Amino acid sequence: MKKYDIIVVGAGPAGLCFAGHITNKNVLVIDRKHELGRPVKSSAGTFTDTLIDFGLEDAVRHSSNGFRIILGNGFTRGFHYEKPVLHTLDFPRMIEILSERARNNCEIIHPASVEKVTIKNGTIDSIEIEDTTFKADLFIDASGETRALLKHLAPLYYQKQWLAYGLEYEAAGLDMNADHFDFFFGNTIIPEGYAWIFPTGTTTARIGLGKLVYGKGGTKKVNLKAALHDFISSGIISVMNFNENNITETHGGTMTYYKPLKNPSFNNCFVIGDASSQSSCFLGEGIRFSLMSARKLAIALNSHDIETTRMHYQNYISNMTRYFNICMIFLHFYKLAPDRAIHALMKALTDYDNANMLRILRSEFKRTDFARLLYTVPKNAIL
Numbered sequence: 496m497k498k499y500d501i502i503v504v505g506a507g508p509a510g511l512c513f514a515g516h517i518t519n520k521n522v523l524v525i526d527r528k529h530e531l532g533r534p535v536k537s538s539a540g541t542f543t544d545t546l547i548d549f550g551l552e553d554a555v556r557h558s559s560n561g562f563r564i565i566l567g568n569g570f571t572r573g574f575h576y577e578k579p580v581l582h583t584l585d586f587p588r589m590i591e592i593l594s595e596r597a598r599n600n601c602e603i604i605h606p607a608s609v610e611k612v613t614i615k616n617g618t619i620d621s622i623e624i625e626d627t628t629f630k631a632d633l634f635i636d637a638s639g640e641t642r643a644l645l646k647h648l649a650p651l652y653y654q655k656q657w658l659a660y661g662l663e664y665e666a667a668g669l670d671m672n673a674d675h676f677d678f679f680f681g682n683t684i685i686p687e688g689y690a691w692i693f694p695t696g697t698t699t700a701r702i703g704l705g706k707l708v709y710g711k712g713g714t715k716k717v718n719l720k721a722a723l724h725d726f727i728s729s730g731i732i733s734v735m736n737f738n739e740n741n742i743t744e745t746h747g748g749t750m751t752y753y754k755p756l757k758n759p760s761f762n763n764c765f766v767i768g769d770a771s772s773q774s775s776c777f778l779g780e781g782i783r784f785s786l787m788s789a790r791k792l793a794i795a796l797n798s799h800d801i802e803t804t805r806m807h808y809q810n811y812i813s814n815m816t817r818y819f820n821i822c823m824i825f826l827h828f829y830k831l832a833p834d835r836a837i838h839a840l841m842k843a844l845t846d847y848d849n850a851n852m853l854r855i856l857r858s859e860f861k862r863t864d865f866a867r868l869l870y871t872v873p874k875n876a877i878l
């Protein structure tokens with residue numbers, strides 16, 4: 496039997512960021528992957544603030560000064576800035592940077608998959624890997640969509656119908672504009688989802704989409720590969736020369752979970768990153784929020800006991816849940832909102848200013864429209 500202060504399941508952005516920030520504790524991180532960070536699941540596009548905030552500059556593949564929002568039926572909005580605002584990261588390099596920092600504070604074992612979890616009175620007693628039993632005072636579920644620990648503690652929480660899946664190709668030899676990221680939304684282009692083209696160089700890009708895939712009861716209703724091919728051949732994308740021969744890599748996996756997790760801790764287990772639904776439906780963005788939730792929890796634990804940490808972390812998650820739900824409303828407003836409202840909303844969005852976002856949305860739209868849209872966010876939303 497091995498005993499630690501804290502065991503973290505998952506060495507993705509969340510688990511490694513948590514391990515890199517925790518101090519004075521005996522910490523073990525476990526991941527099922529042979530090579531951390533591979534296979535790549537993510538398009539790894541992120542904002543400048545995140546790079547600086549988390550010291551990830553060395554992982555940048557390409558930077559762009561603007562982005563475009565494309566809604567179909569000829570509706571395109573471009574936003575251009577003096578300095579780079581969006582960056583594609585080299586995902587394995589980012590994981591390497593985060594794991595170097597984590598190794599200063601903790602032990603990492605992989606490949607080791609956490610499947611056997613013993614629960615006693617709603618508390619994790621131990622996990623078992625091969626013939627070894629691991630115990631800890633505190634367990635952190637950072638296992639992304641797998642929810643390796645949470646699924647034993649709150650089995651009813653997780654339903655496939657609320658989970659968006661993503662698939663993308665990285666391709667070379669393209670004739671394209673590398674100075675902006677393209678985001679595609681709207682039912683005419685991509686029903687129940689979104690698509691993107693993120694440049695990774697002057698002639699290379701990641702082209703992908705994310706969509707809800709399962710219907711009620713878990714029946715599969717979408718073939719993601721066919722949907723991506725339909726999108727690429729639809730004529731809406733402005734990248735030229737794309738064909739199957741210039742695909743250099745395929746990335747994919749689970750993206751956003753549309754039902755935010757209200758309660759991010761269960762007795763001796765805390766949940767961070769994608770496992771706690773910390774990702775935004777707005778741009779399918781999860782890296783920033785996974786890192787933020789992980790650091791928030793680690794810093795709270797460094798200076799507080801578990802119960803005070805629980806309170807701080809719960810408050811943080813409630814606030815972010817509110818933020819993700821407002822983002823969902825924002826998604827519905829693109830087409831109608833005037834440019835000045837979009838700019839103001841983008842600013843409030845990147846400042847995590849919930850109150851301001853709601854104020855702008857309320858002032859721009861008729862009370863009835865607003866009420867209707869509030870109704871479309873998931874029923875358990877905290878608003």
Ligand SMILES: Cc1cc2nc3c(=O)[nH]c(=O)nc-3n(C[C@H](O)[C@H](O)[C@H](O)COP(=O)(O)OP(=O)(O)OC[C@H]3O[C@@H](n4cnc5c(N)ncnc54)[C@H](O)[C@@H]3O)c2cc1C
Pocket residue numbers: 504505506507508509510525526527528532536537538539540541607608609610637638639640641642643660661662663703746747748749750767768769770774779780781782783785
């Ligand atoms: C196609 C696609 C494109 C995306 N594009 C972007 C983007 O452009 N920008 C952005 O910000 N976000 C993007 N995301 C989302 C982003 O990748 C995730 O939000 C982020 O990776 C979440 O980090 P995490 O550490 O919480 O979880 P994960 O990255 O999922 O890491 C979880 C880790 O846990 C391990 N694990 C799982 N189960 C077990 C187990 N039972 N035992 C041991 N280990 C286990 C896994 O091996 C993995 O290493 C994209 C996602 C997809 C699928």
